[in-house]
Amino acid sequence: MTPSARLSAAIEILDRVLAGASAEQALTNWGRASRFAGSGDRAAVRDLVFEALRCRRSFAAMGGLGGRGLILGGLRAAGTDPAGLFTGEGHAPAPLTEEELEPRPPLSELEALDCPDWLAPQLRDSLGERFAPVMQALRHRAPVFLRVNTARCSLEEARQRLAVEAIIAEPHPLAATALQVTAGARKIHASRIYAEGLVELQDAASQAVVEALPLVAGQRVLDYCAGGGGKTLAMAARARLALFAHDADPGRMRDLPVRAERAGERVALLDGAAVSRQAPFDLVLADAPCSGSGSWRRAPEAKWALTEARLQALCALQADILDRVAPLVAPGGHLAYATCSLLSVENEAQVEAFLVRHPGWQRRDQRVLTPLDGGDGFFLSLLAAP
Numbered sequence: 001m002t003p004s005a006r007l008s009a010a011i012e013i014l015d016r017v018l019a020g021a022s023a024e025q026a027l028t029n030w031g032r033a034s035r036f037a038g039s040g041d042r043a044a045v046r047d048l049v050f051e052a053l054r055c056r057r058s059f060a061a062m063g064g065l066g067g068r069g070l071i072l073g074g075l076r077a078a079g080t081d082p083a084g085l086f087t088g089e090g091h092a093p094a095p096l097t098e099e100e101l102e103p104r105p106p107l108s109e110l111e112a113l114d115c116p117d118w119l120a121p122q123l124r125d126s127l128g129e130r131f132a133p134v135m136q137a138l139r140h141r142a143p144v145f146l147r148v149n150t151a152r153c154s155l156e157e158a159r160q161r162l163a164v165e166a167i168i169a170e171p172h173p174l175a176a177t178a179l180q181v182t183a184g185a186r187k188i189h190a191s192r193i194y195a196e197g198l199v200e201l202q203d204a205a206s207q208a209v210v211e212a213l214p215l216v217a218g219q220r221v222l223d224y225c226a227g228g229g230g231k232t233l234a235m236a237a238r239a240r241l242a243l244f245a246h247d248a249d250p251g252r253m254r255d256l257p258v259r260a261e262r263a264g265e266r267v268a269l270l271d272g273a274a275v276s277r278q279a280p281f282d283l284v285l286a287d288a289p290c291s292g293s294g295s296w297r298r299a300p301e302a303k304w305a306l307t308e309a310r311l312q313a314l315c316a317l318q319a320d321i322l323d324r325v326a327p328l329v330a331p332g333g334h335l336a337y338a339t340c341s342l343l344s345v346e347n348e349a350q351v352e353a354f355l356v357r358h359p360g361w362q363r364r365d366q367r368v369l370t371p372l373d374g375g376d377g378f379f380l381s382l383l384a385a386p
């Protein structure tokens, strides 16, 4: 595909996303219908689509809010003259209209930061002086991290084995298990070391959260919002635990048994009734559903889909989950509350309110990570039961 044809493909996909399709689904559908596109084309189109979604507000201000406008705005933001690519020849987008050629006003601060107006006060309050740098960081592609299963393989051994398959990775200070992949990331899924369960794709901040948990061999541990089980498996690699996983949507844990087997671990999946039967636990991790604001680099659509009503509903759900898991913790045990949110209303405020509702509980540790630390934004509060 020519560079212009890739732009046309991205425009078509973005139009579908703006009409309500998920980016992943729209990219998959386009890929299936475009057998002519090679792997380089697919990767380039994917990058164009995700960049436009991360920078949706600024690109729209520079080009217009539609697939064509976003791609146009993205070219202008990069200092590329769109006229050379929007030629109308072959599969290129049509030439610019007179309206598209009209000068645009300079970007406002929030436009330039790709920040929704309604959320800016909360993000400013939550992040303080880190507000602008964090919002800037969220406009760029997230790094790729691997978690090395250090129960079975050292970081250096993993690094060398990856290098043999042309995957270049370096240790990262956020977590002792983390390798940041600097080249060859697309080869990871097909690599032998991945098939053997010695490495998993996992953000470094997620790894740091698990590293901060007081896990000791022999403990009974419940991952209450397990999802795909990224943190469940990271906990399994830290110590020999009796490990249980639950999720309100059991379908999300579908791949967990296979992933656990690949890692050489055992995890018992529990439905709601089984959770009560198996309680109490020495540690319950509640990696709660949240705005996802810490991971907007990876899932940029979530930034534009979030509304005030949705945020309120998420906060109510988080409080409900905290109240449900508290009685599952053994006396003196721990409840670890985590979110990938940057908003204090989902983090510190949620924990403060829990401590008021549950006298006797004590906060033992609390950490806030932002993309400025290298990985996704994450919050962890470790609470000790009376």
Ligand SMILES: C[S@@+](CC[C@H](N)C(=O)[O-])C[C@H]1O[C@@H](n2cnc3c(N)ncnc32)[C@H](O)[C@@H]1O
Pocket (backbone or CB within 6 Å): 206, 224, 225, 226, 227, 228, 229, 230, 231, 232, 246, 247, 248, 249, 252, 287, 288, 289, 290, 317, 321
């Ligand atoms: C942030 S995700 C978990 C990610 C996962 N821990 C990981 O590391 O891959 C939150 C999960 O909470 C689940 N969830 C939502 N409401 C819940 C509830 N009331 N009880 C338990 N899980 C819930 C969602 O289905 C979702 O899988």
